[in-house]
Amino acid sequence: MRAIVVRRFGGPEVLEPVEVPTPEPGPGQVRIRVAAAAVNPVDVATRAGILTGAGVIPPREVLGLGWDVAGVVDAGSGFEVGTAVIGLRDRIATPLGAYAEQVVLDASAVAPAPAGVSPAEAATLPLNALTAAQALDLVETTGTVLVTGAGGAVGGYAVALAHARRLRVVAVASESDEALVRRFGADEFVPRGPALGDRVRALVPGGADAVLDTALLGLDALDAVRGGGEFVAFAAGAAPIPLRGVRVRSVWIRADGPRLAELARLASAGVLPLRVADVLPLSAAATAHERLAAGGLRGRLVLTP
Template identity: 40%
Template sequence: MRAVRIDEFGGPEVLVPVEVPDPVAGPGQVLLRVVAAGVNRADALVRAGRYHRAGRPPLIPGVEAAGVVAAVGEGVTGIEVGQRVMALDGVNAPGFYAELAVVPAQQVTVVPDGLELTEAAALPVAWLSAWYCLRRLAKVTKDDTVVVKAAASGVGSAAVQIAAVAGARVVALAGSPDKTAWAAGFGAHDALDTSAHPGDAEVEEVLRLTGGRGADVVLDTVGGPAFGRSLREVGHGGRVVALANVALEPSTIDTRDFYPKNAAVLGFQLTNLQIHGYDPREDLRELARRVAAGTYHVPVETVVPLDQARAAHERLERRDNRGKIVLAVQEK
């Protein structure tokens, strides 16, 4: 089968198209014929050798995909050959930048009618992360004001919609006028261009937009110095949810920025959550149902052929994409 492999850590140029043997589904596993694979920040960090859970090369990257079931292993029930499904797997498994992939059955979810596989491939990481953070951790309600950082990213654009549909007031933060305007189109009530309000000015503007109270929920998808600002932007009894450190920098914080406000700091890491028993299928079924019904829109910005994975990573690392980048692996 065709695949894209990392034989050494490095830049996008180390993503090399190769031919490798077809995998075989073992007990409790599903063999997926991959149609589309999502491109995520985690993939780029694995490729660069900067992801904390990454193994050693050679590695086939890719942690989310959608396609058609090609075979099922012994003991698998509820999944049939020929079904359209989406799948999620860990960073060290043979990944989805390939025509075929084997995945544990409990990480495979049937795709409903009305949902394209290209859209479904974007749900298991970015959308699931946004959903879990806002609905299960922060428990967002219609009475909340929610700040979403990097709102033009895959997670961010999902979070703006999830919070807005829940009835919350949403403040979308992004790093350019174009990105800010684009993210606001998903239901944000206010939008903040952080390039025009850097550092302390960002905090001051969030406080102004919230009438000095601060936000009920801050979804920090950035990390590094941004996390310290998130603690200053949350209000009394609020929740800061931290799910990334794409800045790859330490966070310097003052505990006085959150404990006097009785604020909660909540962490989220999808792979570790699954290791400790989280079954993503219920949440993915609900997300897929809502997207198929038109409640949410998955903004797939760029679809790139599998053998051009390098170009997909180059675009991701320029940070000029709005929404999701997806690899087209093969025809449906």
């Protein structure tokens, strides 16, 4: 079986194609024949050694890459063989990930694939949509939510999910993304830039009730929250100090098959935007990492074995 692994840290050139034994599912697990695997910034951070340096991933001789998978069950329990599924690999210190022809996941991390969409589109859903949903679960407000990085993958899902909950959504993104994030459900738009707190407060007197800081703006985003409001950070070490009594929390993504099934249904209904920037063969993983690092993408790059 072909897979892409990392044996040393560095640039895209360290992504190594290997032949490995086909993994076998254990109790409560399924094996998925991979049709598509999304490429995410966390894959770049893993490859570069950033997560190991930060103590998120322990030192390993071999690391697999890839959190998101869409494919078909071909062995295991919990799903019939032949079922089209999506899943999330949240155990990131394992030697095989979704950058492979087959991957084994706990059945509890897997859900039926959204109907009516391609495997490439479906593969963009698990990590980013679950992150957005679990972050929104940390927010208790029924009022105004500010979403930074609203044009990005996580931010776009956060806007759409907050809109579906009938929250007032203020989106922060580049000026060129205004029409896009309004289609996602943003009620108000603020271009990214300096003095974010002042510009948000001009639209929302006193500040937003909560912020989902997917762009990792930190204190600049915190300044846009009312005193006693809520702030959700999206990366280790990105949470600012809780000034003015703002409740600051961090979202730590976890696999959740039932919740993923709910998100798949929303995607099938057109509520969630599935955006694919490009589809590349598994052998072009290094090229995908180069393109992701270069920036400017709208949607996810997807690898297909």
